[in-house]
Amino acid sequence: MSTEAGAGLPAGFHLLGQSASTAAAPVDALFTAMVVLCGSVALAVCVLITAFCVRYRQGSTAERSRPKRSLTWLEVAWTLTPLLIFVGIYAWAARDYLRLYRPPAEALPVAVVAKQWMWKLQHRNGRREINELHVPLGQPVLLRMSSQDAIHSFYVPAFRLKQDVLPGRITALWFTATQLGEFRLFCAEYCGSEHSHMIGRIVVMRPDDFSRWLAEGPAQPSLAQYGFALFRQLGCSGCHAAGSTVHAPLLDGLPGRAVHLQDGRTVVADDNYLRDSILLPRKDVAAGFEPLMPSFAGQVSEEDIQALIAWLHATNGDKP
Template structure:
């Protein structure tokens, strides 16, 4: 009986947690390298301490006369060697970090809204989930996330991914799942009294199973279709449509474009620029236009903003 238990424990033991996304392997490699580096330095320091304690102990025959006051080569070595190692680690980690914020164009978009104390998710075709995220194996997935109330943090340990989700801002995170199964989803930022209950799961499915699951949901407008309905309902089309008589910027294909502003700056129209243009229209006024657009703060929810942004992204896909 004990042999079976020991075998079960050894079979279930992993030095690191399971790796279930393309981001996990580079993170584990960097972590392992740091552990080896720090462990090697610690062992070397301990070995030197023991050596000097024994070599220069009281009563030993070690020569102590005429110690050298300067060893230029040693000073240069212990300055440049750690510097080169630290620069290498910085470049390595920066490369892996930047990859997390360069999603491939074919990534499946998912809108995520965090609120006390749940995760609300919506797929491109409109299917909604709460505290669950179904994704296809081997397909990049792009999460556009915003918070309704407090600061939250989207954390999937098996993916080695964690991204803060902030009120008043849209943050993005992408990943490609590499293993089938269910994986824990946590909020890793204390967000109130029920923070510990803000948990969920990510379900990785085969692509054909995911397609069936996505199509089996309740019939409802896609995220972009809902955004287009809001675009008309809020009166945005009256000013920003191609045939409008009002002098306002055209929005078709705007996401990702470079925008020149009245104050001489030029910025890229990312998701946060689009969000600010809806809620804080006087913040970044486009060059050649007057700041006459009203604010929609308090009139639209975080889900509405995500839908409007999805619609604007869809206009670029059809160009």
């Protein structure tokens, strides 16, 4: 067996597993800090227990006649020191967590639909994949994910990423791959009898190779183009188009915009607001409009909803 020079370890050995995304290093650093901290505390407690057991054992000459009843400085120290340490760790973890849910503007969007028992993925130009995701090296990728049936969980150990994929909701996750190669994709949430077979792979390619691969797929409408075709096919343009005689909200530039509602609340038009507006139009009615829009629940699939949302993002100047 080959070993790393001077290390005495097998080639390719990784203490915390292979690290292949920009999210991996911060997660590994936080995990290592927690292990070192908790291990140090456990070791200190064991040392103190052993020392006290030896010093104050039965028959020892240790002084016991005048025990100190109060050591205020010690009580303050053992209360504030752990508090400050763990508040600091919380802030560190919260910073890294929030970073995972703030994708860069240039991230490549990929629509992901989980179903028993496969991953269905579609790139912005319309190219589809099942249980595989090809991505370029060093470029951010944004996954917009929804489930067709049960709760699933998108898990790539080498990327240190795991995100639940829920029915009735769109969740997002972004990453930047830092190594070429193939990396295992799992469903980390029990989702039925064939759960263990719901596996796939992430294929990281050089940017020029990825561009060629993306262009070589069968010709088909992009996500945004398909979404616009659905928008017209379902009759949405009859009310929401700029020239419509029906009093309905205009949709251009809607994603990410603040929306004032009839009940006085203000919400941000994120992906879940857009989804609910299609399937549950009476849930959050825009101020100044009557709740006249019919529900399209049962008429559109998860892929259709992702395409409609991609088209709405395209009207906002975002990448479709």
